[in-house]
Amino acid sequence: MFSTRYAIPVALLLTVTLVPSLIHNYFGLTVTDGKTTNRISNRLSDFESKPSSRNPEWGEVTFDCYDWFERIYKDKQGNSVRLFVGRSFDHKKLYHHPELALSYGNDLARAEKIDFSLPPEITVYLLRANGKRGMAAYALLYEDEFIANPILHQINNSLNLLVSPRKPLTLFYVSDDNEKSQALFAETTMAHILRQAIDDFTSSSNI
């Protein structure tokens, strides 16, 4: 019943397809850059932090992060900002609506994508609460560049990954439930914490 006329070209095509499958689905090859979230200081300017109440496995289960923390940074005036930083080889888990996991229950709407004016240029995705106080923002760092278009990044990255191991994506997520939802982001405490956290992280030396 079966004809083997084209079996050899089909076998060749499948063999070529098997190469990225072996690298990513079977061996799960990865390469790290030596950077770690631990480099981000517990104290940023006047803000002291303490870990949030997440379970130790939460970041791994939710975002497949191999390195992550979530801290609450507070100053003496009682202003508080929540900062999550996580690194994962599964990029989609990090960039695909991280607010659904990190600001669960808050009705946040994607407001805009902005670039910090001072170098390094950081593309920040801003989310504002609907009808009440609250704001969140996040940035995505891959190698030494901030991702402006995650989907395009994912497609380009996938082409590069055909014969190479995965590299981690880093998510920086800040949120402040008391911030006025219409506030100018660059003037918020969140922006300040985010900038400092990124500076700490990017200044960590490669191993």
Next chain:
Amino acid sequence: MSEETLQTSDSYSEPQQPWLLYLVLSLFLLVFGPTTVWLYQRWTMSVWQNGHGILVTLLVIYLLRGELKKTQDLARDSSPVGFLFLVPALLMHMLDTGMHSQILSAIALFLALPGLAFIFLGSARTKPLLFPLFSLFLTLPIPLVFTESIHFALRVIATDSVAWLLKLSNVPVYATGTTLQVEHGTLQVADACSGFSTLYAAITIAILTAYFCHSVTRRIVVLLIAAPLAIVVNIARVMLLILLVNWFGLDVLATSAHELSGLLTFMVALPIIFYIGRNPEQPQSAEN
């Protein structure tokens, strides 16, 4: 010499190389093994999500077997048309190994199957297999971003309908948004209770049933009735759960009754679709 004889002699001249088939099968399983495991996990995750996946796949295997039996007397043949399916499918799969979306790879898997059928079975055998093979796409998990609004609409329909039915039955109820408050508890009609999985399964089964039904009227009826039937059955299920809560308290939702009620929607809706879409009995001939 007839065309059939030519085809037969040509096909029989092809050397038998079963090891090549085993090689291709092994490579295919290696390439799509992780995708198959992922699909199986999604199909068996819970009755609220893609529960029809396995049922439809088994049905497709049964249909494929039947169609292949009908064409078993045809000579061996192959068609390069299959590469038009196979090559994009494999490219899609390769792209997904880096993206890890899994859904793209699952689409690639279902796209590769007709390709392989053309290549290894030929056009004549593959044509009757195309519909069952393409119906496998209806087992794919739909990303939440596409279903969120449908979930919400179904939840509102279920809540409003059950509130109306409870009032008709003289059961005191207060409904707001997708929440129902009765004497012994307050319930939220969540995404899982929206009936989306029953709706998806009913539409899939209706399409398959309509395809194999010889009566045009029955085909139209079965396609038209699938969605309303699934919604009505789910409303009945939510109503039943609310009444159970009203009689026995909220703890009843922590029992197997909750999950069984989900299964019950499939057990009611799908046989009705099969029944409506069955082939009408042939009138006996005058001789008989």
